[in-house]
Amino acid sequence: MIRGHYNDNNICFLGHRSPLIKLQLLLCCLLVVIMVTLPDPVNSFHANNANANANNANSNTNVNSNYASALLSSSLNNNAESNSDGTATTTSTLPSMENLSVGFIGCGTIASSIARGLSKAATCHVDDVHSKNTIGIQNMVVSKRSESKSRALCDDLSSKLNISVTETNQEILDACDLIFLTVIPQKAAEVLQGLEFDPNRHILVSLVSTANLQDLVRDSKLDLSRVAKMICLPSIARHKGVALLCCGDNDSDSDSATSARAFLTSLFGNMGGVVCLDTEADLEACMVTTCTMGPLYGTMKNQRDWLMRHTDSLSKTDASFLVVEQFAGAISDASRELQEQSNNSNSNGSENRLEDLIEEQTPGGLNEQALKNYGTVLGGFAELQDPVMDAILSRIRGETDGSLNNSNDNDNSTSNS
Numbered sequence: 001m002i003r004g005h006y007n008d009n010n011i012c013f014l015g016h017r018s019p020l021i022k023l024q025l026l027l028c029c030l031l032v033v034i035m036v037t038l039p040d041p042v043n044s045f046h047a048n049n050a051n052a053n054a055n056n057a058n059s060n061t062n063v064n065s066n067y068a069s070a071l072l073s074s075s076l077n078n079n080a081e082s083n084s085d086g087t088a089t090t091t092s093t094l095p096s097m098e099n100l101s102v103g104f105i106g107c108g109t110i111a112s113s114i115a116r117g118l119s120k121a122a123t124c125h126v127d128d129v130h131s132k133n134t135i136g137i138q139n140m141v142v143s144k145r146s147e148s149k150s151r152a153l154c155d156d157l158s159s160k161l162n163i164s165v166t167e168t169n170q171e172i173l174d175a176c177d178l179i180f181l182t183v184i185p186q187k188a189a190e191v192l193q194g195l196e197f198d199p200n201r202h203i204l205v206s207l208v209s210t211a212n213l214q215d216l217v218r219d220s221k222l223d224l225s226r227v228a229k230m231i232c233l234p235s236i237a238r239h240k241g242v243a244l245l246c247c248g249d250n251d252s253d254s255d256s257a258t259s260a261r262a263f264l265t266s267l268f269g270n271m272g273g274v275v276c277l278d279t280e281a282d283l284e285a286c287m288v289t290t291c292t293m294g295p296l297y298g299t300m301k302n303q304r305d306w307l308m309r310h311t312d313s314l315s316k317t318d319a320s321f322l323v324v325e326q327f328a329g330a331i332s333d334a335s336r337e338l339q340e341q342s343n344n345s346n347s348n349g350s351e352n353r354l355e356d357l358i359e360e361q362t363p364g365g366l367n368e369q370a371l372k373n374y375g376t377v378l379g380g381f382a383e384l385q386d387p388v389m390d391a392i393l394s395r396i397r398g399e400t401d402g403s404l405n406n407s408n409d410n411d412n413s414t415s416n417s
């Protein structure tokens with residue numbers, strides 16, 4: 001498992017710890033120092049690019065076909081090497097972190113959020129030439145679907161980067177290296193099967209929870225090593241929350257600079273943090289906690305409603321504010337300390353952070369009392385939460401429809417038969 005964490009500049013790095021990685025980091029630093037002293041430093045690259053993008057942006061509401069084919073040929077040229085007999089050999093490449101071309105097939109809620117997160121990551125790094133992972137976006141292309149959302153995205157990002165809208169999904173592939181599949185589950189297979197991926201160029205990241213890696217390989221015809229599944233929440237736009245990732249090239253050396261896993265982990269590590277899972281089964285289990293966002297809002301609403309019944313002068317707005325901000329304060333304390341401990345070389349210190357936070361409650365105090373009441377009177381959090389989480393996992397795995405009542409019905413019908 002690889003985690004992203006923040007340094008003091010609020011920039012996320014991976015939790016590399018091996019001596020080999022430290023050596024690689026040292027070499028990277030040396031490279032950065034050399035690059036800074038060269039006439040074409042990273043900073044000026046970004047500044048030039050930002051200006052060029054801003055100039056291009058206003059006139060770019062559709063992909064210009066010359067522009068798209070120019071991008072395609074330049075990318076393929078990068079992939080072509082000459083043999084001694086003069087014939088060309090095509091080699092597989094990864095997208096360039098400093099010169100990303102990113103496409104979104106489907107331009108709904110999650111596509112817009114990732115696009116905004118990428119834009120923020122690129123913006124963050126313009127001024128930071130010392131960052132290990134300098135992100136630059138050469139171009140971003142989205143499908144015209146959900147026109148109100150794709151238009152809003154273009155309006156928001158066009159001053160920051162070169163963003164375009166296409167009529168067809170194939171144009172997105174022709175113009176971009178890194179492709180996000182962000183359509184609803186029912187459309188995923190049909191959309192992929194209608195596209196022609198370049199096996200040496202494209203990396204496919206699917207946000208479609210129901211499509212497994214083998215489905216994605218079958219439908220895209222890409223090699224497993226160039227396919228990944230990702231789960232994140234819309235807060236990735238603001239680099240909040242954690243992206244869950246499961247990559248097809250898991251068996252290869254995940255620290256290798258040529259691995260898609262290393263590339264994607266590094267990219268999303270710069271967008272709030274990433275947890276990279278070794279198996280799809282583990283990814284499915286981790287997805288369950290992303291589905292407790294709704295219940296968390298339900299818990300807060302219940303507390304707000306309780307306050308409304310037990311106070312005379314508190315307005316509903318103030319009660320909502322009070323409850324949400326109390327949760328936010330507690331969560332930000334827990335998060336900050338976990339991030340700090342994760343930055344230390346001995347990250348095992350954060351292993352029991354949640355137990356420590358519970359232990360910190362004043363002995364004999366009200367919080368301790370409330371915790372005890374949950375544990376002794378109501379059966380504890382496991383009894384309250386586990387059946388709900390188990391049911392969601394069984395739905396994710398296609399075993400039930402996720403409803404607790406129906407799981408019981410199914411159990412009964414199984415035992416009756």
Ligand SMILES: NC(=O)c1ccc[n+]([C@@H]2O[C@H](COP(=O)([O-])OP(=O)(O)OC[C@H]3O[C@@H](n4cnc5c(N)ncnc54)[C@H](OP(=O)(O)O)[C@@H]3O)[C@@H](O)[C@H]2O)c1
Nearest residue numbers: 106107108109110143145146182183184185207208232234
């Ligand atoms: N929202 C989340 O928080 C979240 C989180 C994690 C994962 N996901 C997953 O991400 C995927 C997208 O979710 P979403 O919430 O972003 O859904 P959404 O807002 O409905 O977006 C889906 C997009 O796909 C487009 N689309 C449909 N058919 C298409 C086609 N043939 N070619 C190109 N685009 C097409 C839709 O366009 P039209 O509107 O024109 O049909 C729409 O823009 C789902 O598989 C979901 O499970 C979502």
